[in-house]
Amino acid sequence: MQYSLIATMASGLESVTTKELKKMGYDTQTENGRVRFTGDLTDIARTNTWLRSADRIKIVVGEFKATTFDELFEKVKALPWDQYLPLDARFPVEGKSVRSKLHSTPDVQAITKKAIVEKISQVYHRRGRLPETGAAYPLEVSIVKDEVMLTLDTTGPSLFKRGYRVNKGDAPLKENFAAALVLLTNWHPDRPFYDPVTGSGTIPIEAALIGRNIAPGIHRHFTFEGWDWYDTQILDTVQEEARAAIINDRELQILGGDIDQNMIDVAKVNAQEAGVLHDISFKQLAVKDFKTDLHDGVIVANPPYGKRLSDVDSVRKLYRQMGDVYRPLTDWSKYILTSDLHFQGEYGEKATKRRKLYNGALRVDLFQYWGKRSH
Structure with a gap:
């Protein structure tokens, strides 16, 4: 039917x-x-x-x-x-x-x-x-x-509940929103990927799941499994096929950085649960200290938004640091999510494109800076 x-x-x-x-x-x-x-x-x-x-x-x-x-x-x-x-x-x-x-x-x-x-x-x-x-x-x-x-x-608890997030930080992005951010970029699994404010690791984990072709609902249960007109064998077959579709022999270059070592520890636990810890290098790293000799990479960042006035100064300082570090990386594409409409001024460059999104009820903009391919 x-x-x-x-x-x-x-x-x-x-x-x-x-x-x-x-x-x-x-x-x-x-x-x-x-x-x-x-x-x-x-x-x-x-x-x-x-x-x-x-x-x-x-x-x-x-x-x-x-x-x-x-x-x-x-x-x-x-x-x-x-x-x-x-x-x-x-x-x-x-x-x-x-x-x-x-x-x-x-x-x-x-x-x-x-x-x-x-x-x-x-x-x-x-x-x-x-x-x-x-x-x-x-x-x-x-x-x-x-x-x-x-x-x-048919679903039950929302699809963002992948089941790997054992621990989360203050304001984590939902897993499906993080995945959508990766899918909105021009990233391919053969290119470097970097999240400088990784928190509980959600964005790099979702990138690794995409890079390995791991279905996000591969370990999940759904409401429809309990229905008397649903043959549970169907889901078993679909999830079996999903397991067979995983790409195991692909090298991924994914980095998750955060200034807070505690968050790095949390991110590692979550990545381990998701089965992608070996695909991601998590390390304690301040935004301003990022250096790379890699080319054609993609940066996806969900920095703090500075809800309180006391935060705004430190957040805008972070945006300025991002601009100083990322602007010279001309062959990297950068995608930065924030509700702060002053972002471009602090970053020091006008975005190639802005996209309006809603993170829950909060209006946010995805500021996109497209890199020029190096080759």
């Missing part, structure tokens, strides 16, 4: 996920915060296992317009819920409503839930309450400008 599917991601990363899906052979349609594609049960397992930049994979159960609660109830009830939910299904309903007549999210959730309960009760000839003692089938009802979309989440 073919399902209508969506991959969701952080705002600003839609094109990254689209590119990933296209590379996997899917026809896509890109919308705000999501990319649509179609697929069967194997595709659900493949995309959950392989997508690096997405948050989750959802099945679209139905879409329609609704401007009254009666209309919402009847149209939800008309959907083929019995194809998805067994009698004992636990089906929590999350809701959101944006710029719509039905703006009360609690009411939207309650009415959606009631309609599904009524449908299931009719189909299974059940009186009284549904048991809800079985596997979880997490549902969402989303209304945007009166257009309703009902989805079933």
